Amino acid sequence: MLCARKLCLASLRRGLVEDGFVCVRSESIGDAYSVLKAAHALPLAVKERFSGYGGSDAGKPEPAYDGGSTASARSWDFSRHALALGGKPATPLDLDDLFDRQDALGESIAVGIAEAFGLPPRYLADLIRSSERGGFGIMRLMAYPAGADVGIAPHTDFECFTVMHQDAPGLELMRRDGTWVSAPLLGDDGFIVIVGDVLERLTNGHLKATPHRVVECDRDRHSIIRFHALRPDAIVAPLPHFGEPVYTPVSMAKHMRTTLTNLKLGKPAWDPVSNASLTATYVYDSPR
Ligand SMILES: O=C(O)CCC(=O)C(=O)O
Numbered sequence: 001m002l003c004a005r006k007l008c009l010a011s012l013r014r015g016l017v018e019d020g021f022v023c024v025r026s027e028s029i030g031d032a033y034s035v036l037k038a039a040h041a042l043p044l045a046v047k048e049r050f051s052g053y054g055g056s057d058a059g060k061p062e063p064a065y066d067g068g069s070t071a072s073a074r075s076w077d078f079s080r081h082a083l084a085l086g087g088k089p090a091t092p093l094d095l096d097d098l099f100d101r102q103d104a105l106g107e108s109i110a111v112g113i114a115e116a117f118g119l120p121p122r123y124l125a126d127l128i129r130s131s132e133r134g135g136f137g138i139m140r141l142m143a144y145p146a147g148a149d150v151g152i153a154p155h156t157d158f159e160c161f162t163v164m165h166q167d168a169p170g171l172e173l174m175r176r177d178g179t180w181v182s183a184p185l186l187g188d189d190g191f192i193v194i195v196g197d198v199l200e201r202l203t204n205g206h207l208k209a210t211p212h213r214v215v216e217c218d219r220d221r222h223s224i225i226r227f228h229a230l231r232p233d234a235i236v237a238p239l240p241h242f243g244e245p246v247y248t249p250v251s252m253a254k255h256m257r258t259t260l261t262n263l264k265l266g267k268p269a270w271d272p273v274s275n276a277s278l279t280a281t282y283v284y285d286s287p288r
Pocket residue numbers: 140142152157164166171212213214222223225
């Protein structure tokens with residue numbers, strides 16, 4: 001008979017391979033949405049003083065991942081690693097406690113994914129955090145005003161995996177068969193985990209980065225997103241037991257730099273014709 005742990009790992013594996021996402025239960029998100037709403041309600045002049053705020057109201061719109069649409073998303077972004085752009089403070093918020101809780105959940109998920117795919121249990125967990133400052137990657141506290149046509153255009157996330165929470169419907173995920181499904185509302189303690197570009201590359205395409213988008217909402221919507229990235233110097237290359245490599249090696253830092261620079265140059269991250277991510281399969285001529 002299969003033990004509970006094995007069943008759990010088998011359903012994690014099946015969900016990530018076949019659907020591209022899984023739902024997990026954890027500690028409640030608590031009062032994070034009241035912090036988020038208060039931060040979004042700050043006057044524009046205040047928001048402009050912080051590097052971590054982005055939105056068209058502050059002249060820093062969310063990139064058009066598909067090269068054409070205008071996203072309504074506004075976001076307070078926070079990271080413990082390199083987000084102090086232009087010498088401005090990142091946010092007026094104290095987000096350390098939420099970030100720590102996200103780190104703890106991310107670590108459990110990283111161990112689960114490693115075990116589910118036959119890797120040493122701490123293989124990913126040790127790459128997604130530094131011992132001094134905690135987890136890599138960015139937390140986003142997002143707001144989508146009611147009524148816009150596009151909340152956020154289709155894309156895949158550039159990091160290893162993403163943990164998502166929403167307070168209203170709007171997030172859609174593309175399944176492996178190309179159909180879009182609405183992400184479920186899971187209550188205070190339920191989170192959606194999706195695959196990022198880095199996990200696709202590490203598994204040599206065994207897992208595919210999960211395309212997702214936020215569609216028009218008829219009421220204000222908020223979400224709390226956490227990207228789990230690898231340490232910047234980690235080389236992302238297909239692991240040997242996933243067969244003959246079909247992805248080129250690249251450092252985490254270079255993958256981020258390349259995807260973000262391309263977006264700034266107007267090169268989309270998503271191909272609306274083939275309905276597929278462009279970033280997950282970038283070909284690199286050198287890892288750094
Ligand atoms: O708000 C959401 O649910 C999705 C946000 C997202 O996809 C992103 O920030 O990359």
